[in-house]
Amino acid sequence: MSSPSLHRSGPSPDAAARPTVDRWTGLRTLIRARLLIATLALPIGVLLRPEASQSAWWVLWWALLAVGVMSTVFWVGIRIRRGLKAQTYVQITADLVMITTLAAYTGGRDSQFMLFFALAVITGGLLGRIPGGAFAALGACAAIVSLPSITASVGGEGSQALSATLPPPGMLIAFLATVGMLSGVLGERVKRTRDDLDRTARELDRVRLDNDVILRHLTTGLLTVDAGGRVAYLNPAAEQMLGLRVLEVRGRPLTAALPERLSLLRDVVLESLQRRAPRARAELLMGTASGKTLPVGASTNLLRHEDGITGVVAVFQDLTEVREMERRARRNETLAEVGALSAAIAHELRNGLNPISGSAECLQRELKLEGENAVLMSLIITECSRLNRFVTDLLGYSRERDLAVETIDLDDHLAELCEIVARDPRCRVGVTVRYERGAGAGALQADREQIRQVWLNLAANALEAMPRGGELKVRWRAVDTNQVIVEFADDGPGIAAEDLRRIGEPFFTTKENGTGLGVAIAQRVVERHGGTLSFDSAPGRGTTVRVTLPAGEPAIVAAAA
DSSP: OOOOOOOOOOOOHHHHTHHHHHHHHHHHHHHHHHHHHHHHHHHHHHHTSTTOOHHHHHHHHHHHHHHHHHHHHHHHHHHHTOOHHHHHHHHHHHHHHHHHHHHHHTTGGGOTTTTHHHHHHHHHHHHHHHHHHHHHHHHHHHHHHHHHHHHHHHTOOOOOSSTTTSOOHHHHHHHHHHHHHHHHHHHHHHHHHHHHHHHHHHHHHHHHHHHHHHHHHOSSEEEEEETTSBEEEEOHHHHHHHTOOHHHHTTSBHHHHSOGGGHHHHHHHHHHHHHTOOEEEEEEEEEOTTSOEEEEEEEEEEEEETTEEEEEEEEEEEOHHHHHHHHHHHHHHHHHHHHHHHHHHHHHHHHHHHHHHHHHHHHHHHSOOOTHHHHHHHHHHHHHHHHHHHHHHHHHHHOOOOOOEEEEEHHHHHHHHHHHHHTSTTSOTTEEEEEEOOSSOOEEEEEHHHHHHHHHHHHHHHHHTOTTOEEEEEEEEEEETTEEEEEEEEOSOOOOHHHHTTTTSTTOOSSSSOOSOHHHHHHHHHHHTTOEEEEEEOTTSOEEEEEEEESSSOOOOOOOO
16 A cells, blocks of 8 residues: 555546547548448449449449458558547548449439438538538538539439439538538537546546545545445555455445454444434444454535435544543643652651661660560561652652763663672572573664663662573664664563553552562653553463663653652
8 A cells, every 4th residue: 555645636548548449449430330331222323223233243242242352451550549530531532432322323413322422421411520421422422513524524324213302403412511510529429428428437537536535545444334334445545454355345334344353333333224314423342353342433414415325424433543642631630740759658657767777877886785685676677668669669750850962872871780780689599680682783873861860770670570590681772774673581470460550550560579660660761752551461371571761862751750
């Protein structure tokens, strides 16, 4: 839909050759007109003369035969489509010869066919313009001048039946010369008018093609309806966004063309059509054909022609990426505030926790506690250790050191990680860790220690999600030369839909003793490397954590302090 590029469409070769095509059409029209006139005028002119005799029949048959042969030859010449100018002058000459011969056999200058010279001259002017009109007029005048001698040579008989109605030869010659010039001028004007029309038609075609190309390549959806509320047009972006096909909905009423999942868009368009007023940008929440939610920003405007409203155009755009950017912006603001608060809390907690932990350890070493006192002392030390880990997580979340980027071989790096995870105490009996090598040589530009922290956090979560056993699969694959995807897939119980949306929020956890910072820290590290972290999970089918990272130099993102 290579990808198509937007370009200006020039005039097509067919449009550029249209004047020549029209002149060939003119010759075809002349052949048809000649046959029609021969069929109707020749019998009337020859047989209904007052002094018509038996010889008139021979004149008629020979004339009709000559016209038929001429028409066949000329038609073959037109089909060959060569020598347009030569064929034009040959047809004009043939008509003059035919008229001269008929006039010679039917009375010479007093023949009823003398006026056909005017038709030949007009035809010459229209087809050949001024040169053609002058040629036809000159030929007709020469024929009139030499007609008496031609009539005598063929044995034609003069007639006085029409001598009173025909103009004198001198006047007829002047008339034909004038008609030749006027018809030539008319032919020139017709040609200029036709050329102007052709240029206008080509320009309209170009504009139409340009508009069509532009509309087809817009990433914004476009829907138009006519004044009757019937769908007139959908561009490809609208087809993809709405899950419709223009061939299936064009001409159908909008209420029937748009399904219920698109009812909000349908209502906005119909409201604009009924109120005869445009609608400013409205944010609509619709559904896709697959059942997913589709946020759309739509606006409408009226289509007008000659002060009348001919329909409504709706322009709409998928706001999914915009909403995601807004969500990330809000999240970054929240993370910045949480980070600042975490640093302050961690500082105060550590200031009070260190003396408590140190004092408890001293007392445990010096005092010989037994029974409940020993249990209480052990509880104090355990909880101090837990709080210390929480404070460490807080500090790790709020303070970020610069990335020390280096080239990491994914196969060696992840294989080593899997060996460490397999020996982790949380890897209970019945839990296996399997590493699946990717195709090709995978290299990653990242901070080794920080990205290792991401893998350990994700692996630990997967192990803790399988208390009854299962398999943790660690694998990677290259999307293209610029991206790699690393996945951690477990056989745990999965994550509920309402919890899945909150994964990654600071302090949100589904574990009894979790801090809710492990995934948040991993997500921040991945984002600082220019990547993304996503979860694919559902209750009963396990969880797959997918980390997408750039294979080249990471676009380091400054995290909020």
